[in-house]
Amino acid sequence: MTTQQTLETFDIHAPQARSGAECLWAKMREMQGLYRNESYGGYYVVSRYEDVLKVLTKPALFSSAHGITLPPPTSVRSLHVPAEVDPPMHGQYRALMMPFVMPEKVRMREPVVRAMVERLLAQVPDGVSFDFVRVVGRPLPILVALDLLGMPAEDAADLEQLVGQLHSDVAAGKSSGAIGRIEDYAKTILDRRRPTATDPVEDLVSSVLLGKVDGRPLTEHEQVSMIRLLLIGGFDTTSATLTEMMRWIASEPEQARRLRKDPSLIPGAIEDVVRFTSPATYLRREVTEDVELGGTQLKKGDSVLVAFGSANRDPNKFPNPDTIDPTRKPNMHVGFGAGNHRCIGSFLAKMELTTAFEEIFSQFSEFYVDRSKSVAYTSGLGQAIISLPMIFKRKS
Template sequence: MPQLILPDLDIHAPDARDGAEEIWAAMRDADGLAFMPSHGGFHIVARHQDLMTALLDPRRFASGDGITVPAPDGVRSPHIPAEVDPPLHRGYRALLTPFLTPQKIREREPSVRRIVTGLLDKIGDQLRFDVVDRLARPLPVLGTIDLLGLPMDDAMVLDELVVELHQEVATGVRTGAAQKLTDYVGRIITERRPHAKDAKADLLSSILMGTVDGRNLTHDEQVSMIRLFLIGGFDTTAIALATAIWWLAQHPDDVARLRADPALIDNLIEDAVRFASPSTYLRRIVTADTQLGGTSLQAGDQLLLAFAAANRDPAHFDQPDDIRLDRCPNQHLGFGAGHHRCVGSFFAKLEMRVALQEILARYANFQLDPERPCKLGSGLNQGLTSLPMIFERHS
């Protein structure tokens, strides 16, 4: 059987998410790896087993040449540590992980809860509102800024820059967003460096004072690490949280189960991340002639890792197109796997958990707004960008 070619597939097209489930199924069912000619040509890794193989073998399938689609053009700094391969990757990641352990993240619950309740308090008595605009999107923006110790008043500006930056990647048209974000982070570093006294004090101090292979990070490396936190932390958590709420709005029986057994919220979060796969696509480069998924690959070939397709793989998940509160085990790849597994996954899950707890506590019922449709985005992070809903408060 000839290789499946998808000549019309462009993940950055405005309608890329519409009907994507059918395209993902075709990718999985293909003989070998499907192929996308756009953006220089990509072999698509869509089956769970094949994607796991690629994620766990960074020597053959490397990140160092860039993980975005299209490939980096050399103008911007690399995303550190996401675009650094082992063994050097380990040193950069070690600067972050001490502040993102489950225990450290649990200590942040009070501050995250203040952010969530503050956002819901601003909504006040409104019972019809867009959940993405009013909660799912601002929560990770504010949460990430708080985690880094940046000024909370900068939230709107940073969010707008990140949105604009995604447009730059998608269209190739430079608006200046990338440079503005770099300049912002550079100013923060210049302001904070004289006051950083202990690399173990907080995340930002670790980046400013920590060492990799016995040397301090350069200014550009520090900028890159902080930029990645801002770029990576906003969209993905927003999409996963909105997806969980979207599902519950249509499944009142699951809402009742969560009220009866709040511990099931963690199961909901894991399966919502699987179902949504907010990091929908990422790039890898083949480093040596090899085979994957029944396809012969040559050094220099580009791979498109289709996380959303793999996370809906019926060969690995029962009822993959449903979010299930009883899915266990749940070996999804929504946070990646291996060396590059999402370093902020515990923080993202905390934000989602607190938001869901507060919604269930504040509202008796909620449903999708029949007069306003949901909207889905395109690009590397595909998912809900608008979720209009109607809420009913507890009496």
């Protein structure tokens, strides 16, 4: 039997943290000030949309430079560049990566991604129960990231295991050595490209190797950190959205028919699934000076936990927030973040998702959740489905 958390027992790393989270978020939003929790050194939760937007768009007051995880990182060296760097340097690092994930570049990658989707869907059994996450939802974003970085698809399984172990380490506040092994892999990526990299505009890895910030080349630590972030930044979030959308259309046959009949609705559905899912469910910021937020007086050095999931379910911003609506407009969700740190890979993620569902609708006539088995969720900073038993039927 699942025991849901209360405000008194709230812990994002508890095994069943996702169960009943919407109820807790609603209670937090209704409080006079910000909810306060004394675990992990103490922190406030920012749960209302308008307050979340203030935090995300005011990096001078709410800094990422002391770590965005909860619990906070124990070493400055473990900080991610540029996710845990404040403006103006943040923008210089980001500029090295942006050209390779902008819409025009993403469109060029679409045929490769479609071929990946086709290969993964070829492994789906016809009329037999399988775990959608293991067969499709999890492998796809990993394969796309490896391709972006010029690495072989055969590395996907080992990399997935390392990233999973890293998330466990963050939750436990300890290290199993996973971060070191991921850094070693990042160094391998850089070392493979280094001998032939001649121009920073050639590809993303060349840009990291040859690009400059503040008028100087990047240090090895900066280079490794940027590649490390690319390796782990989009796996869980894209997988979570892909899986949640699959669960939704499998549970709502009328919506599936609607999208199948009018594929132009797929991008809007994906956008609202990102809002609904909030795959980056929580991230931390540190207050840089005394400031009032949401009716609470914060002090310099306080930790605030940004609850993206709560902000995206705020009824003051989104009518019927617990319903996925492919035609929701406007849809100013913070599922990809906001401000300087808005997700750099959002265009790539949306292309992956759109391509995946175009192919699913093309190849399969039916799909539904296997109710004889359990749907499993993960906990931590990103809370999403990690096991989705399904049955697909191919078109004859």
